[in-house]
């Protein structure tokens with residue numbers, strides 16, 4: 001419970017790195033006085049200031065690393081660091097265990113184009129334009145998927161441990177942002193996932209898909225792939241290949 005009446009206690013917060021993306025520009029990088037009553041958890045106090053807990057990797061209270069359940073006290077000085085902030089915090093305690101071993105995603109409903117880019121790059125990506133917030137949170141928790149969203153409030157859900165608020169608005173900038181953020185630029189595995197359904201695709205003989213091809217395609221190309229989920233056929237030289245070339249050139 002956040003109270004603002006005079007006489008409440010105060011703590012001083014400072015947010016580092018890209019956590020400032022969630023604050024008004026004029027407050028960026030500055031100390032903020034936070035007024036509260038009772039003994040809120042530091043997690044609640046951080047989210048009350050607009051920053052999803054999924055973006056936070058380290059909290060120092062008066063110089064000591066603390067967990068999300070730390071109870072805020074009057075006069076506390078709180079430093080909050082983002083995930084992947086580029087300085088060595090190994091002697092301290094991160095809030096999360098090591099990053100997920102295999103990075104898998106579940107995307108919010110307005111990120112359909114980003115979903116196709118991620119599948120193109122080979123990442124297991126659940127996307128449907130009718131997923132409810134509760135379903136997205138449940139998929140994240142049960143299948144260890146990173147939630148990607150443009151809606152920062154979605155990331156306030158307590159079931160979501162791994163999530164990221166996508167800053168960019170254009171899909172081809174979003175894919176670059178996400179690959180960099182999760183350090184996946186070197187992990188591209190093209191021709192692994194179907195752009196339409198996220199199914200696995202695998203190499204097939206031309207003869208096996210011949211009947212599904214336009215005559216020109218069948219004559220001009222040799223390497224074919226087919227989705228085990230929906231049956232869609234891909235080939236080197238297709239739209240898929242052109243998107244991939246674009247992605248590689250931007251990352252290079």
Ligand SMILES: [Zn+2]
Pocket residue numbers: 194195196197198199227228229230231232
């Ligand atoms: Zn498919």
